[in-house]
Amino acid sequence: MSDEDRIKDYTQKIALDPKNASYYIERGIAYKKLGNYNQAIADFTSAIALDPKDASTYNNRGYVYDELKNYNQAIENYTQAIALNPNYAVAYKNRGDAYFELRKYDQAIEDYTKAIELDPKYAVELYPKLALAYSNRGDAYFGHREYSKAIVCYTRAIELNLEDTVAYSHRGSAYIGVRNYNQAIEDYTKAIELDPKNTVTYSNRGFAYHSLENYTQAIEDYEKAIELDPTLDRRGEGEWRIDPEWIDP
Secondary structure: OOHHHHHHHHHHHHHHOOOOHHHHHHHHHHHHHOOOHHHHHHHHHHHHHHOOOOHHHHHHHHHHHHHOOOHHHHHHHHHHHHHHOOOOHHHHHHHHHHHHHOOOHHHHHHHHHHHHHHOHHHHHHHHHHHHHHHHHHHHHHHHOOOHHHHHHHHHHHHHHOOOOHHHHHHHHHHHHHOOOHHHHHHHHHHHHHHOOOOHHHHHHHHHHHHHOOOHHHHHHHHHHHHHHOOOOOOOOOOOOOOOHHHOOO
């Protein structure tokens, strides 16, 4: 049966039995699949009014709010679903996604971790998201020059995703911030191994070599960066290019 036919079928059933919450849920799911989100929300809301203890209906309505990018409303619904069923793994996963979209990475990490704990099948899907959440949290610490905290976050991201080029590169920059140039070089080297076309990583590794007075290696990296991007100069501005003012005294 197509979703359009399901809507017609459940509309008839609702007309005969308007107090049956399951009919509204099924019609709401059909509307959701068709992208008719406002109608889906209306049906899930009607179902909740008839049966306010059904956690799955709150989860469904939260998912629709997610699709509408109304993440705060989505979180409210997922939270209610979790309150009704504290072992509802998918609701934790979905709420984690909503927190992630709002850049609330601590909450996203907590919810993803709980979802995996409750249902390990989510590990394959959520480990990359967890890694990205840790990496983004590291970026937030980096922006506040809390380099040691940033390093912890980037390290956790790498543990979850050993091929996370960005986490290696950004951890290298955080090591620069605490003047651990050798460790920075190690991380930049790994990032280059994973992404040999990243000009910024070569430039930043060059800065680390320069700081260790290894001028030959520094020149090689600077020249490689310029080879990859002829518009790049050794002291040019750019996202994640090392700025000496970042470095702790």
